[in-house]
Amino acid sequence: MLKVNKLTKHFGGLVAVNEVDLHIDSSEIVGLIGPNGAGKSTLFNLINGFLKPTSGEVFFEGMDITGFKAHDVSHLGIDQSFQASTLFQRLSVLDNVFIGYHMRYKTKYWKRLLRTPSALKEERAFRKDALEILTFMGLQKLRDEQAENLSHGHQKILGVCMALATKPKLLLLDEPVAGMSPTETETMIELIRKIQEKGLTIVVVEHDMKVIMSLCDRIVVLNYGRKLMEGSPNEVLKSDEVIEAYLGKAEI
Amino acid sequence: MTSPYKRIIGLTVLTFILAMVPLIVKSPYYMHLLIMVGMNAMLAMTFILMLRAGLISLGIAAFWGIGAYVSALLALRLDLSFWMAMPLSAIITGAVALCIGCVLVKNPGFGFIIETVVLGEIAVLAFAHLPLFGGYKGIVSIPPVDPIHIPFLFSIEFVSKTASYYLILFLFLLVAIGYSAFYSAWTGRAWLAIGLNPRLAESKGVNIYRYRLLAFVVGSAGAGLAGSFYAHYYGAIAPTTFNVFKTIYIHIFAILGGVGFPVLGPIIGAFIMILVPEVLRVAKEIEPIITGLLLILLVLFLPQGLLSLLSRRKKNARPVG
Ligand SMILES: Nc1ncnc2c1ncn2[C@@H]1O[C@H](COP(=O)(O)OP(=O)(O)O)[C@@H](O)[C@H]1O
Numbered sequence: 057m058l059k060v061n062k063l064t065k066h067f068g069g070l071v072a073v074n075e076v077d078l079h080i081d082s083s084e085i086v087g088l089i090g091p092n093g094a095g096k097s098t099l100f101n102l103i104n105g106f107l108k109p110t111s112g113e114v115f116f117e118g119m120d121i122t123g124f125k126a127h128d129v130s131h132l133g134i135d136q137s138f139q140a141s142t143l144f145q146r147l148s149v150l151d152n153v154f155i156g157y158h159m160r161y162k163t164k165y166w167k168r169l170l171r172t173p174s175a176l177k178e179e180r181a182f183r184k185d186a187l188e189i190l191t192f193m194g195l196q197k198l199r200d201e202q203a204e205n206l207s208h209g210h211q212k213i214l215g216v217c218m219a220l221a222t223k224p225k226l227l228l229l230d231e232p233v234a235g236m237s238p239t240e241t242e243t244m245i246e247l248i249r250k251i252q253e254k255g256l257t258i259v260v261v262e263h264d265m266k267v268i269m270s271l272c273d274r275i276v277v278l279n280y281g282r283k284l285m286e287g288s289p290n291e292v293l294k295s296d297e298v299i300e301a302y303l304g305k306a307e308i
Numbered sequence: 309m310t311s312p313y314k315r316i317i318g319l320t321v322l323t324f325i326l327a328m329v330p331l332i333v334k335s336p337y338y339m340h341l342l343i344m345v346g347m348n349a350m351l352a353m354t355f356i357l358m359l360r361a362g363l364i365s366l367g368i369a370a371f372w373g374i375g376a377y378v379s380a381l382l383a384l385r386l387d388l389s390f391w392m393a394m395p396l397s398a399i400i401t402g403a404v405a406l407c408i409g410c411v412l413v414k415n416p417g418f419g420f421i422i423e424t425v426v427l428g429e430i431a432v433l434a435f436a437h438l439p440l441f442g443g444y445k446g447i448v449s450i451p452p453v454d455p456i457h458i459p460f461l462f463s464i465e466f467v468s469k470t471a472s473y474y475l476i477l478f479l480f481l482l483v484a485i486g487y488s489a490f491y492s493a494w495t496g497r498a499w500l501a502i503g504l505n506p507r508l509a510e511s512k513g514v515n516i517y518r519y520r521l522l523a524f525v526v527g528s529a530g531a532g533l534a535g536s537f538y539a540h541y542y543g544a545i546a547p548t549t550f551n552v553f554k555t556i557y558i559h560i561f562a563i564l565g566g567v568g569f570p571v572l573g574p575i576i577g578a579f580i581m582i583l584v585p586e587v588l589r590v591a592k593e594i595e596p597i598i599t600g601l602l603l604i605l606l607v608l609f610l611p612q613g614l615l616s617l618l619s620r621r622k623k624n625a626r627p628v629g
């Protein structure tokens with residue numbers, strides 16, 4: 057589904073991502089781990105179009121999407137939740153999710169301006185769908201709350217709801233449980249499982265090894281921008297290299 | 309997001325109130341001030357529209373000027389009536405904004421602000437130096453607004469201040485309704501999203517370049533419409549009227565009323581800024597100081613504008629959308 061060839065990104069003299077190869081199959085959950093500054097978020101941003109790679113290629117469903125703009129990548133079916141809970145703070149929870157329906161309008165532009173019945177009908181359908189996502193993720197009670205008033209955990213969940221609204225095929229989750237309490241973390245793990253059961257392919261960056269171990273079929277380890285190794289959770293856990301580079305520092 | 313129905317009701321009530329004003333205000337001088345309030349409120353509305361999409365344009369007065377000059381030239385050179393020249397000048401101003409915006413809107417933020425300042429100054433220089441625009445003296449004897457003849461019934465002449473007041477009210481509402489349609493439709497939501505967090509909006513599939521360009525064109529066309537009215541109402545225009553300081557005043561009108569109130573805010577802001585100095589005329593020399601002090605106090609204590617006082621009491625009131 058996603059194939060990345062020798063992807064490289066330089067920031068001035070710093071090589072944040074260095075000739076990384078990656079392939080993600082349909083319906084997988086892949087974990088992406090590595091110490092802080094390893095280039096995980098940068099790799100996500102190269103895939104979703106926020107950053108242009110210095111060299112290398114990104115293929116999505118066989119199509120070369122290297123250097124595509126973020127909104128075009130979104131149209132093709134890749135969306136993400138961000139490391140920092142990135143929301144439209146002053147909009148309601150429902151309106152935050154609603155933004156994701158942007159690209160699916162079918163009615164003509166002038167009809168939407170004049171609010172013809174067909175345009176209104178479409179809008180109602182989207183609203184209903186947005187509410188379904190909120191219900192699926194357990195946020196329906198907070199739908200009219202302003203995003204900035206949500207707890208940290210709920211904000212992170214809302215970030216995932218917003219990503220789901222664009223109906224992505226590939227979902228990139230950047231540290232979805234960072235800063236969450238153990239119970240909130242449990243909830244998030246459950247939600248990610250439920251999302252995968254709907255048929256989405258997921259790549260998740262996480263420092264919390266419990267999350268990675270309980271969710272992922274396969275793990276990719278980055279260190280200093282390079283791919284250190286790749287394998288099943290058990291293989292990765294046993295690798296001396298990985299323990300040295302990463303697990304030695306992180307709490308397991 | 310304000311529901312479209314609330315918007316329609318709000319606009320209707322507002323229209324009624326504003327239409328009653330000439331029954332109370334009889335002095336032509338005060339009518340003139342109110343006409344200026346209407347026109348400046350229109351300009352402030354265009355500022356708010358562009359601000360929604362995250363564009364702070366210091367070139368509003370330039371586009372106001374383009375509308376004024378185009379309309380004047382269409383009337384003088386091509387003998388078009390006001391009713392033809394007005395829509396055409398709005399369209400031409402929008403087209404100019406489209407050409408310029410294609411480049412400028414690419415890098416919004418600080419760069420955009422500076423570029424629009426430069427643009428504003430270039431426009432003033434162009435008005436002043438190109439022979440077509442009549443040099444520093446500008447253009448004079450622009451024909452007034454043509455009367456409307458309705459055969460066998462009556463005709464409306466735009467000689468009295470009251471008639472001009474109703475004309476600017478009509479134009480103001482036209483722009484207000486047009487802009488509200490954008491706000492209520494999907495576009496408003498996209499603009500709001502871009503203004504709040506452009507990168508996030510982009511990642512949700514919003515083409516930020518195209519939406520920003522749309523805001524720039526629609527906003528500038530509204531300014532052009534106000535310019536057309538101005539040219540025919542005054543009968544004369546001169547280049548320096550359309551400089552950057554004028555735009556700063558336009559910003560102040562909008563910010564004073566509250567940028568979260570896209571229609572009412574500009575009216576309140578322009579009303580206060582234009583009438584307070586008149587009331588304070590007793591102390592003409594210190595009037596700018598008092599006005600300035602008022603503004604500083606306002607920005608310090610009411611950064612959301614005067615109208616935010618009203619919505620503050622409501623729990624969770626959101627002066628957006
Ligand atoms: N926009 C940027 N400009 C310059 N350097 C950056 C930028 N984004 C990330 N970096 C650098 O790239 C490296 C990788 O960062 P990042 O991808 O955020 O790591 P991770 O998400 O794995 O913690 C870090 O050294 C970081 O400082």
Ligand SMILES: [Mg+2]
Pocket residue numbers: 096097098139230
């Ligand atoms: Mg990161």
